[in-house]
Amino acid sequence: MAKPIKFDEFNDNEDLQALFDSIAAGSELPMHATKPPEPVIDASGDSDDLQALFDSIAAGSEVPMRATKPPEPVIAASGDSDDLQALFDSVSAQVEESKVAAPAAAGPGGSDDTSGVFSSLGQMTRELHDGLREIGHDEALGEAARRMPDARQRLSYIVKMTEQAASRALNAIEIAKPMQEAMQSKSEALGKRWGKVFANQISAEDFKVLAADTQAFLNDIPRQTRATNEQLTEIMMAQDFQDLTGQVIKKVVDLVQNLETQLLHVLFEAMPPDMNVEPPAGLLNGPVINADGRTDVVNSQRQVDDLLESLGF
């Protein structure tokens, strides 16, 4: 039957890698027997719909969104595999048909829209493929595409570094805090006893004991504070990830910008004039990076509380 979707060392799905390679090199598309993707977000963060799209293009399947039966791979010498060629041809035919027929109203959901999107996307991919080859730009895009797994690796590195730093800091804190708390309670206890001394409530014998205890405590303080300082230094050192991750982030940003510029160029040329470019709304957006000019987000806990209060919660 079909084998499960595999990830190579860069966490790149084999089929996604195949897609990038084929766009880059314009060469034969390595074929795999793919099964329909599991309905989860894969390790690279691709939504299952995007993954399915790429899988179906890679497998040369004609079924949009959910590839069922991939055809036998035929590798042609010309550069495009027969299956890729057939896919593009069928997509072109679909696009022609939909242009002739009355255009469907744009709206969310519905199988008409998904096959329409698939057709448009397939068409754009084809135009990208051909256009890039014609203008010799496939080299540049290929290079960018080849660097995608590298980008993923870099981002994984960043996650790893920040996680390690957080762990180091938290460990140091968990060591230092009890020491501080112990010093605090010991000094409070001694302070109380000294209070009694000054209130004349303590015997001579007890006073001698108190003096000895106090001296012992004072002698031990340098050890405690030195240990705490060591932990503080450890926390400081754990911040060194910032420099390393900053450099790596910059590289990834450059890479992504480069790729985006090239793709946008083709995308805008191929985009139907009345296409809606609003990003999908949703409730899973993550932290707000830049709130400037936005009225749909809150900027502080205070605003959260005010909003809830205004609604009666």
Add this chain to the structure above:
Amino acid sequence: MPDPSKIRFLVVDDFSTMRRIVRNLLKELGYSQVEEAEDGAVALQKLKGGGFDFVVSDWNMPNMDGLQLLQAVRADPTLKHLPVLMITAEAKKENIIAAAQSGASGYIVKPFTAGTLNDKLVKIFEKLEQSPA
């Protein structure tokens, strides 16, 4: 206000660092009984097993997100009484409203302070005491 050391918390977040921070903050406030779950599905399973008095949950998590967990808790007759405090980076007004309408007991937006966490916990406990048995 109930005895803090007796209250059994479930902290739900897909980032272990955040779970650790919340655990430490709760410990500082006197709440020493804390268990963890890395997503809503695991959390719901643990909750159904019983033994929890309070849920602190992130929103953006795989398998079952915080809103879905909240809704599942409120829909379950054995769990619907549980206070659920959201601690999340999601800052759209839509999010806050959706959480409130689904029955969240409180909403803390990240990054947050220990003081804010304490304030919200106190507020929730006060409300619990006031509401009829």
